[in-house]
Amino acid sequence: MPKVWIADKMSGRAIEVFKAHGIEVDYRPGLSDEEKLAIAADYDGIAVRSSTTLKGPLLDAAKRVKVIGRAGIGVDNVDVETCSRRGTVVMNTPFGNTITTAELAVAHIVAAARMIPQASASTRAGLWEKNRFMGMELTGKKAGVIGAGNIGAIVCDRLKGLHMSVHVYDPFISDERAAAMGVTKVATVAELAALVDVLTIHVPLLPATRNLIDADILAAMTPGSIVVNCARGGIIDEKALYDACKSGHLRAAALDVYEQEPARENPLFELDNVSFTPHIGASTDEAQENVAVQIAEQMSAYLLTGVVTNAVNVPSLSVEEQRLLAPYLLLAERMGSFLGQTMRPGYSRMTVHLEGHAASINRKPLINAMLQGLLSQSMEEVNAVNAGMLARERGIELVESARENADNFATLIRLQVEGDEGMRCVSGTLFDEKRARLVSFDTCDVEVAPAGNLIFLQNEDRPGVIAAIGAILAAANINIGDFRLGRREDTSNAVALIQVDTAPDETVLAELAKLPNVLMVRFAGLGDI
Secondary structure, three states: OOEEEEOOOOOOHHHHHHHHOOOEEEEOOOOOHHHHHHHHHHOOEEEEOOOOOEOHHHHHHOOOOOEEEEOOOOOOOEOHHHHHHHOOEEEEOOOOOHHHHHHHHHHHHHHHHHOHHHHHHHHHOOOOOHHHOOOOOOOOOEEEEEOOOHHHHHHHHHHHHOOOEEEEEOOOOOHHHHHHHOOEEOOOHHHHHHHOOEEEEOOOOOOOOOOOEOHHHHHHOOOOEEEEEOOOOOOEOHHHHHHHHHOOOEEEEEEOOOOOOOOOOOHHHHOOOEEEOOOOOOOOHHHHHHHHHHHHHHHHHHHHHOOOOOEOOOOOOOHHHHHHHHHHHHHHHHHHHHHHHHOOOOEEEEEEEEEEHHHHOOHHHHHHHHHHHHHOOOOOOOOOOOHHHHHHHOOOEEEEEEEOOOOOOOEEEEEEEEEOOEEEEEEEEEEOOOEEEEEEEOOEEEEEOOOOEEEEEEEEOOOOHHHHHHHHHHHOOOOEEEEEEEEOOOOOEEEEEEEEOOOOOHHHHHHHHOOOOEEEEEEEEOOOO
């Protein structure tokens, strides 16, 4: 019988779930490091929240463990790389806290608009300053939501319930999805900031989102507006926020997250028009029970049947399936990554067609690998397990087809993505059942390995284009490793796939785009194979 150790404080419902599945469970939170080391080898699964760190000696001591479950989203307290190397599945519960976090954001918006924290402190002090706390009515105002994923979508719905008009910046939702949500999609963060009275943030902290809300964005906001961050510290430049609030340009700000946590000291604490909570987005009884039940169910399913749900490090594949699918998964991920880097986000439909041998293999991991490549360019923690779920949340329709007969290749995968920018298609195959190749782009037959630095260029088929491209790359000291050309069927247009030794910067790409007869230039970095 599998045996699980619940190492951190967790809802008792987790114990009930494990026992209901016939799994032996020990609830032993709060042990010393020495006590943890002494018992770690006795368990097939370990469930944690954030207190226990499964790294180094403790992870080494857990020699029998098959699955680690994090009741929550972040897995910073687990050495995922080591777990992957030794075959330990790491699971989390990425959606157990969504309603709770969304409700906190809305609560902060209302509290900031009506100055509730400040009025509470004043009243408690016996001052009765009615005239001081003149608030802002939210009905009829414009709300801006950065990120319309699982949490952001709930916030949009709640703000609509307050009779606010809701505007969204999220490059990963299509116009169709925005319309279905009843929100207005805008093209840039700057445009959103200048438009709204309230701005709330619901995106992960990534290199692309660090200091996303900087001094320029705050300066563009309407005087007297409100900013709320219940997502991650570091997305707002706190120095710029301090200046905007201290000057009175912003009416108010509210934070649940900070650049440095625990936030025991912060210059923003000096300001009366900024309110704070200590990262309590997930801190409700309901949310904690949800994540406890979910992680217990997920761990039980894996220990008893091998079913993997919300794993952050491995797909749900048998050893034999993994061996068979490995070259296909690489090809599929690279095809998705290529389109994700050469096509602007806002996807509405992904169509996958399989021919020949590809039509007979396990299709789901293949499709998830394509989605992983497509979505992972700007989204946090996208993997082959959760990619399908993330796509569904963003309203991306998935269309699949297959036929066992093949035309030109023994096995072929065609991936077509439609969205705000139109449609783009790429096809790939395997030579000798192992060598991955991209073999067509839209309607052009062009063969290239899905690796390295690729410049994708569309142009009118006129003399001199190739020479002009070579001159610009030579001037930038960029060496061409391969140059593949193809013509579009029944048109006067062509495409070029240029494999270069070093990645071009934005200046080089802009120079290429300005060339006569060049219609579009994109770059994709695909890594080694």
